[in-house]
Amino acid sequence: MSQTLLDKVWEAHTVRTLPNGSTQLLIGTHLIHEVTSPQAFGMLRDLGLKVLYPGRTFATVDHIVPTDEREEPFSDSLADDMIKALRKNCAESGVKFFDLPSGQQGIVHIVGPEQGITQPGTTIACGDSHTSTHGAFGAIAFGIGTSQVRDVLATQTMAIRKPKVRRINVNGKLSPGVYAKDVILHIIRQLGVNGGLGYAYEYGGTTFDAFTQEERMTVCNMSIEGGARVGYVNPDETTFAYLKGRPYAPKGAEWDAAVARWKSFASDPDAAYDDIITYNAEDIAPTVTWGINPGQAIFIGENVPLPANVPEKDRATAEEALAHMLLKGGQPIKGTKVDVAFLGSCTNGRLSDLTEVAKHIKGRKVHSGVKAIVVPGSQGVAALAESMGLAAIFKDAGFEWRGAGCSMCLGMNPDKLVGDQLCASSSNRNFKGRQGSPTGRTVLMSPLMVAAAAVTGEISDAREVFEVK
Amino acid sequence: MALEKITQVTGRGVFVPGDDIDTDRIIPARFMKCVTFDGLGEFTFADARSATKEEGKTHPLDDTRFAGASILLSGSNFGCGSSREHAPQALYRFGFRAIIAESFAEIFFGNSTTLGMPCVVMTSDDIRALAGIIESDPAALVTIDLLEGKVSAADMDFAASLPDHAKEALVSGRWDAIADLLEGLDDVRARAATLPYMAA
Numbered sequence: 001m002s003q004t005l006l007d008k009v010w011e012a013h014t015v016r017t018l019p020n021g022s023t024q025l026l027i028g029t030h031l032i033h034e035v036t037s038p039q040a041f042g043m044l045r046d047l048g049l050k051v052l053y054p055g056r057t058f059a060t061v062d063h064i065v066p067t068d069e070r071e072e073p074f075s076d077s078l079a080d081d082m083i084k085a086l087r088k089n090c091a092e093s094g095v096k097f098f099d100l101p102s103g104q105q106g107i108v109h110i111v112g113p114e115q116g117i118t119q120p121g122t123t124i125a126c127g128d129s130h131t132s133t134h135g136a137f138g139a140i141a142f143g144i145g146t147s148q149v150r151d152v153l154a155t156q157t158m159a160i161r162k163p164k165v166r167r168i169n170v171n172g173k174l175s176p177g178v179y180a181k182d183v184i185l186h187i188i189r190q191l192g193v194n195g196g197l198g199y200a201y202e203y204g205g206t207t208f209d210a211f212t213q214e215e216r217m218t219v220c221n222m223s224i225e226g227g228a229r230v231g232y233v234n235p236d237e238t239t240f241a242y243l244k245g246r247p248y249a250p251k252g253a254e255w256d257a258a259v260a261r262w263k264s265f266a267s268d269p270d271a272a273y274d275d276i277i278t279y280n281a282e283d284i285a286p287t288v289t290w291g292i293n294p295g296q297a298i299f300i301g302e303n304v305p306l307p308a309n310v311p312e313k314d315r316a317t318a319e320e321a322l323a324h325m326l327l328k329g330g331q332p333i334k335g336t337k338v339d340v341a342f343l344g345s346c347t348n349g350r351l352s353d354l355t356e357v358a359k360h361i362k363g364r365k366v367h368s369g370v371k372a373i374v375v376p377g378s379q380g381v382a383a384l385a386e387s388m389g390l391a392a393i394f395k396d397a398g399f400e401w402r403g404a405g406c407s408m409c410l411g412m413n414p415d416k417l418v419g420d421q422l423c424a425s426s427s428n429r430n431f432k433g434r435q436g437s438p439t440g441r442t443v444l445m446s447p448l449m450v451a452a453a454a455v456t457g458e459i460s461d462a463r464e465v466f467e468v469k
Numbered sequence: 470m471a472l473e474k475i476t477q478v479t480g481r482g483v484f485v486p487g488d489d490i491d492t493d494r495i496i497p498a499r500f501m502k503c504v505t506f507d508g509l510g511e512f513t514f515a516d517a518r519s520a521t522k523e524e525g526k527t528h529p530l531d532d533t534r535f536a537g538a539s540i541l542l543s544g545s546n547f548g549c550g551s552s553r554e555h556a557p558q559a560l561y562r563f564g565f566r567a568i569i570a571e572s573f574a575e576i577f578f579g580n581s582t583t584l585g586m587p588c589v590v591m592t593s594d595d596i597r598a599l600a601g602i603i604e605s606d607p608a609a610l611v612t613i614d615l616l617e618g619k620v621s622a623a624d625m626d627f628a629a630s631l632p633d634h635a636k637e638a639l640v641s642g643r644w645d646a647i648a649d650l651l652e653g654l655d656d657v658r659a660r661a662a663t664l665p666y667m668a669a
Contacts, residue, residue, distance in 0.1 A: 079502060229576060
């Protein structure tokens with residue numbers, strides 16, 4: 001035996017080979033949300049088809065929900081139409097909907113794991129590119145388009161080519177103040193935003209072995225930013241401990257059988273990979289982006305690159321990035337004025353993210369020139385954070401404590417940048433216009449770096465601001 | 470469900486230069502507040518076009534010389550980022566029937582193929598040469614021949630490629646997989662029965 005987890009999961013879920021050579025792959029778990037599913041339900045109706053396995057699709061509402069005034073109808077009638085359409089589609093087809101009043105609503109990639117729906121050795125699809133997040137559990141999880149949402153609803157399968165597998169090892173202990181977010185930003189910086197094209201990324205090594213489940217999710221989440229549609233970590237005791245007792249996790253005797261099965265999906269020690277890359281954790285420092293894609297990143301102590309010093313093929317994009325970001329090549333990124341601090345998203349909106357920041361922000365104040373918001377990834381995260389006193393710490397420090405959703409990660413709800421505001425953001429994309437203003441500027445970083453920017457009013461080294469040792 | 474066999478796409482071209490053009494750029498998220506894809510076409514590259522206008526320049530998609538173009542040319546890693554099918558749907562509704570780039574992001578590529586909008590790869594130099602032909606004669610017809618693996622314009626031929634599975638799907642009229650997938654439903658049920666979590 002010398003198979004990767006991807007090989008094994010693929011084999012277990014292959015229905016047949018299609019005429020064009022693609023695999024008809026069974027998708028065991030389907031997650032949907034309000035933005036990319038209504039058209040798919042419309043297509044089903046047009047074709048006279050029904051949802052084949054309604055019990056294997058789970059819905060929530062995240063992209064368009066307001067994070068402050070959450071009573072319906074929403075003031076934005078388009079957003080209101082979207083939540084109503086999802087509610088209706090779920091009710092008509094018998095799909096479980098973690099709706100706003102349920103207390104279980106949240107970002108789809110946070111709700112799946114916290115409900116125990118996300119499980120090892122499974123296939124998962126969702127009409128959202130950050131579906132790779134679920135790979136942290138040893139699932140093979142794909143972001144898909146709306147036509148494929150239709151395909152999965154109607155047939156519980158999709159047509160797809162098997163990717164190659166690149167093993168990415170990170171070994172050693174991260175320095176204090178360096179986080180999973182820095183690890184993935186570093187990997188994308190090294191391999192490029194299209195370096196993962198055609199690959200699934202299998203993350204491993206002693207750094208990943210030591211990571212919590214939530215840290216693994218942060219890394220897998222951004223696989224797509226490196227061009228890899230799928231990213232995963234082999235399941236282990238950390239994974240099983242996280243899942244145990246969650247609402248949709250197997251119970252009783254079934255639990256032991258499930259764990260045994262899950263273990264068997266892990267890559268064999270002698271598994272063959274199409275590529276292997278290894279990094280040392282000690283070489284990674286707090287990382288921030290300076291440009292308009294997540295690969296345009298530097299360590300906090302570095303200067304913004306001069307276009308003349310970047311490879312010729314990347315030069316035009318670098319110049320475009322500097323013009324958009326209103327930054328100068330050759331200058332430090334540290335000290336750049338910040339207008340907004342956003343703590344949240346499917347990358348870093350989990351309880352451990354909030355706990356880590358709260359620990360350091362206690363007794364500190366948000367800078368007078370900064371609007372700082374915390375958007376918990378789910379109502380579950382929010383409730384825990386409130387009961388633990390974290391919300392109070394954030395509010396005392398001057399952060400706005402909001403309701404759960406995608407919020408300012410993509411500005412589909414009322415939370416948007418204005419004009420050319422610069423946002424220190426724990427989210428995953430710094431594309432032009434991503435945070436709701438065409439000229440808005442996004443600097444991606446870890447949650448603690450966002451807190452450091454909030455407190456100082458400029459891009460700062462969190463290790464200095466909070467004396468992290 | 471017989472679909473058109475797409476072996477060739479012919480039309481005028483327009484070049485939107487740049488690498489890593491993401492799907493937020495193609496269709497900004499605020500225009501996705503909709504429950505159908507109708508009407509997305511006009512918002513194609515909305516922010517890039519208005520920003521260009523504010524600079525006193527004309528975006529290629531607003532340049533009357535290229536009005537009605539149905540073949541889009543761009544750089545590498547086209548369509549990266551969000552999986553939103555709104556992006557290829559917007560391009561299709563704008564009038565595009567094929568895209569030529571140095572490389573494509575994977576989800577975008579699949580979404581476009583499913584719409585019957587081929588994504589064809591050419592080298593950077595060839596794309597620039599083709600863009601030059603279009604620039605000097607915007608009425609020049611560009612022909613993408615999927616079977617021959619070439620793109621022709623103004624007596625010039627360029628090598629062009631797309632992966633075998635996508636080519637096969639397009640030329641055989643099976644680019645929307647739903648019919649093939651539905652044919653396998655008995656196998657789907659059999660496979661699902663082997664997976665304990667599917668019974669839950």
